[in-house]
Amino acid sequence: MTYSIKLALQSLWHEKWINFLSMLTIAMGLLVVTLVVSSIYNVNLFARKLPEKFFIVAYLKEGLTEKETQHIMSSIKDRGSIARAKYISKADALKELKASLKDADYVLEGLDENPLPASIEIRMKKEAVGPEAVKSFADSLRKIEGIDDVQYGEKFLLSLHSMKTGMETIGLILTVVMISGIVFICYSTVKILFYRRKDEIETLKLLGATRGFIRTPFVIEGGVIGAVGGIISVIIAAAFYFSVFYKLSATVPVIRAVVFPTELFLSLPAVGLFLGITGSLIAMGRIRF
Amino acid sequence: MINFQQVSKFYDTATALRDINLSIEKGEMAFITGPSGAGKSTLMKLIYAAELPDSGRITIAEWETDKLDGATIPQLRRNIGIVFQDFRLLLNKNVYDNVALALRVRRIPEKEVKALVLDALKMVNLRHKTDSFPSTLSGGEQQRVVIARAIVGEPIIVLADEPTGNLDPDTAAGIMRIFKEINVRGTTILIATHNRELFRDTGKRVMRLDNGNMVNEERG
Numbered sequence: 001m002t003y004s005i006k007l008a009l010q011s012l013w014h015e016k017w018i019n020f021l022s023m024l025t026i027a028m029g030l031l032v033v034t035l036v037v038s039s040i041y042n043v044n045l046f047a048r049k050l051p052e053k054f055f056i057v058a059y060l061k062e063g064l065t066e067k068e069t070q071h072i073m074s075s076i077k078d079r080g081s082i083a084r085a086k087y088i089s090k091a092d093a094l095k096e097l098k099a100s101l102k103d104a105d106y107v108l109e110g111l112d113e114n115p116l117p118a119s120i121e122i123r124m125k126k127e128a129v130g131p132e133a134v135k136s137f138a139d140s141l142r143k144i145e146g147i148d149d150v151q152y153g154e155k156f157l158l159s160l161h162s163m164k165t166g167m168e169t170i171g172l173i174l175t176v177v178m179i180s181g182i183v184f185i186c187y188s189t190v191k192i193l194f195y196r197r198k199d200e201i202e203t204l205k206l207l208g209a210t211r212g213f214i215r216t217p218f219v220i221e222g223g224v225i226g227a228v229g230g231i232i233s234v235i236i237a238a239a240f241y242f243s244v245f246y247k248l249s250a251t252v253p254v255i256r257a258v259v260f261p262t263e264l265f266l267s268l269p270a271v272g273l274f275l276g277i278t279g280s281l282i283a284m285g286r287i288r289f
Numbered sequence: 290m291i292n293f294q295q296v297s298k299f300y301d302t303a304t305a306l307r308d309i310n311l312s313i314e315k316g317e318m319a320f321i322t323g324p325s326g327a328g329k330s331t332l333m334k335l336i337y338a339a340e341l342p343d344s345g346r347i348t349i350a351e352w353e354t355d356k357l358d359g360a361t362i363p364q365l366r367r368n369i370g371i372v373f374q375d376f377r378l379l380l381n382k383n384v385y386d387n388v389a390l391a392l393r394v395r396r397i398p399e400k401e402v403k404a405l406v407l408d409a410l411k412m413v414n415l416r417h418k419t420d421s422f423p424s425t426l427s428g429g430e431q432q433r434v435v436i437a438r439a440i441v442g443e444p445i446i447v448l449a450d451e452p453t454g455n456l457d458p459d460t461a462a463g464i465m466r467i468f469k470e471i472n473v474r475g476t477t478i479l480i481a482t483h484n485r486e487l488f489r490d491t492g493k494r495v496m497r498l499d500n501g502n503m504v505n506e507e508r509g
C-alpha cells in the first residue's frame with residue numbers, strides 16, 4: 001500500500017501539468033454544480049417561507065349589514081384550506097393606513113368620509129399555497145355574494161413557481177452534465193496515464209502483480225486529482241464569498257437573505273474524490289492477464 | 290514441477306511448437322537449445338502463462354495453465370523468476386527499484402525488501418550500480434539486473450531465456466555459478482540458450498528444439 005501511494009504521488013508529480021489542468025477543470029465543474037445547487041436551494045428556501053407570508057385579501061362591498069358580513073366570514077371559514085381569516089373593518093383599515101403613514105397622516109385630514117372598504121384577510125394552509133389552488137380558491141371567493149374583489153400576488157406566485165420548476169430542471173441537467181464531465185476528465189486523465197505506462201503494466205503482470213496492485217496507484221491518482229479539484233473549488237468559493245459576497249451583503253440587503261449551504265461546500269472534496277475514483281476505475285476497465 | 294503433454298502452439302503464420310512432451314523434476318536444472326526461431330521463448334511463455342497452448346496440457350507445480358484466471362495467474366508467476374530475453378526493465382526506475390519490483394508485487398514489507406535487493410545485487414556484482422538507471426548500463430549489466438530481479442524473491446522455478454546473451458565468457462561463467470548455487474538450494478531451473486558453453490560438461494539434461502519440434506535430448 002505504501003508503495004502504491006508512493007507510485008501514485010510520483011506519477012502525480014511527474015505528470016504535474018496534465019494533472020493540474022484536470023484538477024482546475026474539475027474545480028470549475030464542481031463550482032458550477034455548487035452554484036446551481038445553492039441557487040436551487042435558495043429558491044426552494046424562499047418558496048418554502050412564502051406560504052407563511054402569503055395572504056389573500058377579499059374586499060367587501062359597501063353597506064353590508066353585520067349579519068351579512070358574518071355570513072360571509074363563516075362561509076369562508078368553512079373551507080378546508082383556510083388557516084386563518086381576519087375581518088378588517090373600514091375603521092381598522094383607516095387606522096392601519098394612518099399608522100403606516102406615521103407623521104404624514106395629515107394627508108388624510110381633509111377626508112370627511114372613510115373611503116377604505118372593509119376586507120377579510122385570509123391566510124391559507126401552507127400546503128394549500130400553489131398557483132392553481134390559490135387561483136381556484138380566489139375564483140370561488142369572488143362568487144360569494146357581498147365580496148367585491150379578491151386580490152393576491154397572482155403574477156408573483158406564478159413566476160416564483162415557474163422559476164422554481166425551471167431552475168430545478170436546468171439545475172438537474174447542468175448537474176448531470178457537469179458530473180459526467182468531471183468523471184470523464186478523470187477517466188481520460190487516468191486513461192492517458194494508463195496507456196503511457198502500458199509496457200510497465202505488462203511487465204508488472206509478468207512479475208506476478210495482482211489486478212489490485214496494478215490498479216491501486218491509478219485509483220489513488222484519480223482520487224487525488226478529484227479531491228484536489230474539490231479542495232480548489234472550495235478555496236475559490238470561499239475566496240468569492242469573503243471578497244465579493246460578504247462585502248456586498250453589507251450594502252445590498254437582498255443578498256443578506258441568500259443562504260450558502262456550508263455542508264455542500266465542505267463536501268466538495270469528498271464528491272471530487274468519489275468522482276475521481278469512479279472515473280479511474282472506468283478508465284482501467286477489466287485488466288486482463 | 291514442469292510438465293508438458295502433447296503441447297502445440299500455433300501463431301497466425303508459424304507453428305511455434307508441435308506435440309511437445311516434457312517433464313522437469315523439482316530441483317532439476319535443465320537446458321533447452323536450438324536455432325533461432327525454434328520455439329524456445331514460446332516454450333518459456335507457455336510456462337508462465339503469457340501464452341496458452343492451442344492443444345495439450347501444461348502443469349506447473351500445482352497449476353494447470355489453461356485453468357488459471359485473474360486471481361491465480363499472479364500466484365503462479367510469483368513462484369517463477371523469469372530472465373526475459375528482452376529484459377523488460379522499467380526505464381524510469383533505477384536498478385534498486387527494478388529489482389525490488391519483484392518483491393513489491395508480492396506486498397513484501399519495505400524493510401525486508403531492502404536487504405533482499407542488496408543481497409541479490411551483490412550476487413550479480415552490481416552492488417555499486419544500485420542507483421543507476423537502466424539506460425546508463427551496459428547490455429551485460431542490464432542482463433545481470435534482470436537476473437537479480439528473477440532470483441530476488443527466491444522463486445521455486447527460475448526460467449532464464451538466453452541469460453548470457455550479452456555477457457563475456459567470464460561473466461557468463463559467474464552467472465552460471467549463481468544458477469548452480471540456487472539450484473543446489475532446491476530451485477528448479479530451466480535455461481534456454483544456444484550457447485553450448487553453458488551446458489558443456491554439466492551432466493544436465495539438454496533438450497533440443499528445431500522448428501517447433503523436440504528433436505533430441507542429451508546430457509551436457
Ligand SMILES: Nc1ncnc2c1ncn2[C@@H]1O[C@H](COP(=O)(O)OP(=O)(O)OP(=O)(O)O)[C@@H](O)[C@H]1O
Nearest residue numbers: 300301303304305324325326327328329330331332
Ligand atoms: N507473438 C508472435 N506472433 C507470431 N509469431 C510469433 C510470435 N512469437 C513468436 N513467433 C514465431 O514463433 C516461432 C518461435 O519463436 P520463439 O521466439 O519461440 O523462438 P526462439 O527459439 O526463442 O528464437 P530465438 O533464439 O531467436 O530467441 C518463430 O517462428 C517466431 O517468428
Ligand SMILES: [Mg+2]
Nearest residue numbers: 329330374450
Ligand atoms: Mg527466444
